[in-house]
Amino acid sequence: MHISEGVLAAPVLLAGGAGTVLGLAIGLRRMNVREIPKVALLTAAFFVASLVHVPVGPSSAHLVLNGILGILLGWTAFPAIFIGLFFQAVLFQFGGLTTLGVNTMNMAVPAVIMGALARPVLQINSGLFAMVMAAISGAGAIVLSAAMVAGSLALSGDSFIAVSKLIFVAHIPIAIAEGILSVLIISFLLRTKPEVIKGNIPSGFLGSGLIPIIIIPILFAICSQAYAHRVNLFAWYDGKMILAEGYFSTGTKAVNSTILVLDSEGKEVFHGMTDKNGEFSFKPPEKGEYRIVLEAGMGHRAETLVSVQDMESEGAAPEAGQATEDAYKGTATITNAEFEQILDRKLNPIKEQLLRLAEQGDRISFRDVVAGLGYIAGLMGLAIYLAQRKRKK
Amino acid sequence: MTCERFALGDSILHFADPRVKILLAGGYAVVTVGLGSLEGQVLALLGGLLLVMAARLSLKEVFRRLFVVNLFVLMLWLILPWTTPGAGVIRLGPVVITSEGLNLALSISLKCNAIILANLALLSTSTIFSLAHALAHLRIPSKMVQLFFFSWRYFHVIDSEFHRMKQAIKVRGFEPRSNLHTYRTYAYLIGTLFIKSLERGESVYKAMLCRGFDGTFWLLSHFRFHGRDLGLVGFTTAYLFSIIGIEWLNPCR
Numbered sequence: 001m002h003i004s005e006g007v008l009a010a011p012v013l014l015a016g017g018a019g020t021v022l023g024l025a026i027g028l029r030r031m032n033v034r035e036i037p038k039v040a041l042l043t044a045a046f047f048v049a050s051l052v053h054v055p056v057g058p059s060s061a062h063l064v065l066n067g068i069l070g071i072l073l074g075w076t077a078f079p080a081i082f083i084g085l086f087f088q089a090v091l092f093q094f095g096g097l098t099t100l101g102v103n104t105m106n107m108a109v110p111a112v113i114m115g116a117l118a119r120p121v122l123q124i125n126s127g128l129f130a131m132v133m134a135a136i137s138g139a140g141a142i143v144l145s146a147a148m149v150a151g152s153l154a155l156s157g158d159s160f161i162a163v164s165k166l167i168f169v170a171h172i173p174i175a176i177a178e179g180i181l182s183v184l185i186i187s188f189l190l191r192t193k194p195e196v197i198k199g200n201i202p203s204g205f206l207g208s209g210l211i212p213i214i215i216i217p218i219l220f221a222i223c224s225q226a227y228a229h230r231v232n233l234f235a236w237y238d239g240k241m242i243l244a245e246g247y248f249s250t251g252t253k254a255v256n257s258t259i260l261v262l263d264s265e266g267k268e269v270f271h272g273m274t275d276k277n278g279e280f281s282f283k284p285p286e287k288g289e290y291r292i293v294l295e296a297g298m299g300h301r302a303e304t305l306v307s308v309q310d311m312e313s314e315g316a317a318p319e320a321g322q323a324t325e326d327a328y329k330g331t332a333t334i335t336n337a338e339f340e341q342i343l344d345r346k347l348n349p350i351k352e353q354l355l356r357l358a359e360q361g362d363r364i365s366f367r368d369v370v371a372g373l374g375y376i377a378g379l380m381g382l383a384i385y386l387a388q389r390k391r392k393k
Numbered sequence: 394m395t396c397e398r399f400a401l402g403d404s405i406l407h408f409a410d411p412r413v414k415i416l417l418a419g420g421y422a423v424v425t426v427g428l429g430s431l432e433g434q435v436l437a438l439l440g441g442l443l444l445v446m447a448a449r450l451s452l453k454e455v456f457r458r459l460f461v462v463n464l465f466v467l468m469l470w471l472i473l474p475w476t477t478p479g480a481g482v483i484r485l486g487p488v489v490i491t492s493e494g495l496n497l498a499l500s501i502s503l504k505c506n507a508i509i510l511a512n513l514a515l516l517s518t519s520t521i522f523s524l525a526h527a528l529a530h531l532r533i534p535s536k537m538v539q540l541f542f543f544s545w546r547y548f549h550v551i552d553s554e555f556h557r558m559k560q561a562i563k564v565r566g567f568e569p570r571s572n573l574h575t576y577r578t579y580a581y582l583i584g585t586l587f588i589k590s591l592e593r594g595e596s597v598y599k600a601m602l603c604r605g606f607d608g609t610f611w612l613l614s615h616f617r618f619h620g621r622d623l624g625l626v627g628f629t630t631a632y633l634f635s636i637i638g639i640e641w642l643n644p645c646r
Contacts, residue, residue, distance in 0.1 A: 006504025
């Protein structure tokens with residue numbers, strides 16, 4: 001679950017650090033001074049419990065318990081997890097100092113989200129519904145954490161895509177085990193000492209339910225973005241057919257990849273595969289914009305737009321073909337104007353592609369956006385912290 | 394638990410000001426993470442080794458810790474070389490090992506171990522208590538430091554409590570297996586641990602109130618910046634800056 005030092009890219013580390021500062025600020029703000037010993041002892045208890053090996057199928061796994069931590073502590077789970085990870089980094093060298101921010105985010109955000117979802121339910125219900133929520137928060141927190149770990153790796157470089165997928169898959173059995181354990185622990189707590197769960201739940205300005213509703217879609221956007229990447233699709237219209245060629249950023253051809261052609265209304269008009277040269281051709285039925293989607297497996301995906309404007313009539317098409325053929329043979333003479341027309345037709349798609357490339361260079365990459373969001377979050381956290389200090393004085 | 398094993402010792406680093414050590418460890422990690430050239434990374438690793446030598450830590454124990462951490466790095470070595478796109482070096486059946494993948498795995502291993510060595514030498518040579526004090530002196534919010542302090546203070550208490558409960562179930566013939574009975578037993582064990590720690594938290598708070606606790610974290614030990622700290626700071630920063638300098642001279646990444 002912990003990402004070691006030296007793996008992640010700097011923007012990801014900064015964004016994680018900034019997010020953690022914000023989470024810590026909120027968590028500490030919500031924690032009363034008289035709660036400190038209680039929270040500290042729970043932190044210690046979680047740290048101890050997370051060292052337990054629980055058998056999962058043929059092997060065993062460490063408990064994470066961030067779902068339950070979220071249920072018991074809410075936003076205060078942020079400082080609790082931060083401290084636990086700091087101990088691990090300093091004492092056992094698990095994780096690390098530079099990755100402390102990212103690792104805290106990866107575990108604490110799911111804890112807070114699951115806590116916010118489950119706490120209101122557990123407050124009023126102790127029956128089946130409560131147990132279902134406990135299972136969801138226990139398993140969901142692990143799944144979300146695994147997705148965030150995978151996402152932070154994938155955002156750090158395309159090379160980590162395979163590793164991040166492996167990590168995600170490896171966490172699925174752990175998620176199931178944690179779901180079962182969560183139900184058992186929550187039902188035990190409800191029977192033995194219900195005031196632990198049915199205690200005073202603060203409903204401050206950040207409304208315990210509001211934040212997750214905002215955060216979850218952003219997370220999903222990040223994950224889907226991280227997986228959709230780096231295969232290039234070059235498509236053009238040559239007067240008769242839409243031709244497309246797919247290749248990876250390293251230059252290898254995207255062989256036997258699925259090709260989807262959608263018309264301007266998003267309706268699928270063609271579904272096929274690229275040949276052994278990574279090429280594909282398709283005869284468009286009518287004028288209009290076509291969206292071509294290439295799926296090269298392993299999450300590699302590219303899409304591009306091709307507009308079919310000056311569609312030649314059936315009669316004109318063979319003529320053009322004839323002219324080119326003749327030009328090759330050198331038997332028929334073609335006028336300069338005709339030659340230029342042919343050249344234009346051949347070169348236009350390349351021109352378009354160059355323009356598009358130039359445009360892409362100017363566009364801000366997704367990584368920059370994430371880092372920017374992180375900076376904003378960090379500055380907000382700083383502002384909250386300063387405001388709180390001022391109030392105290 | 395022998396977590397603070399490295400904190401006992403009498404080297405320069407053990408006597409150094411913890412505030413200085415925290416700042417240096419942070420700086421070392423940040424600089425090392427940003428290194429792109431192989432020379433810089435190797436130098437960072439050597440610097441880490443040098444610090445560990447200066448701290449006179451048991452090398453056997455250091456390498457034992459490094460081994461555990463490097464299991465994660467090993468996983469990257471097994472996966473990255475053939476999943477990274479790039480120029481192929483070796484072809485093993487359908488798998489192509491790329492030089493980019495090998496370079497990436499190498500750079501991660503160097504950086505990771507460099508930072509861990511530096512952290513071992515700088516942070517693990519202080520007790521958690523003096524680190525907490527140093528954090529308070531470095532203007533970390535008081536609530537955070539108190540949480541940190543209490544968590545560590547009661548970690549051992551709760552750990553021995555948990556150990557006792559585990560022994561109790563073992564005495565009654567419990568053997569962990571992959572079944573519902575095991576899960577239920579563990580769940581009750583953990584639930585009991587939570588309740589026990591919450592109740593202890595309550596009584597700790599009451600005991601503190603009796604002794605006049607008002608939320609202030611009183612700093613009892615004050616650190617002084619000594620001449621030998623200046624040497625440590627000077628040496629480490631000079632080393633880091635020379636690595637950065639070498640990095641600048643090698644613009645090709």
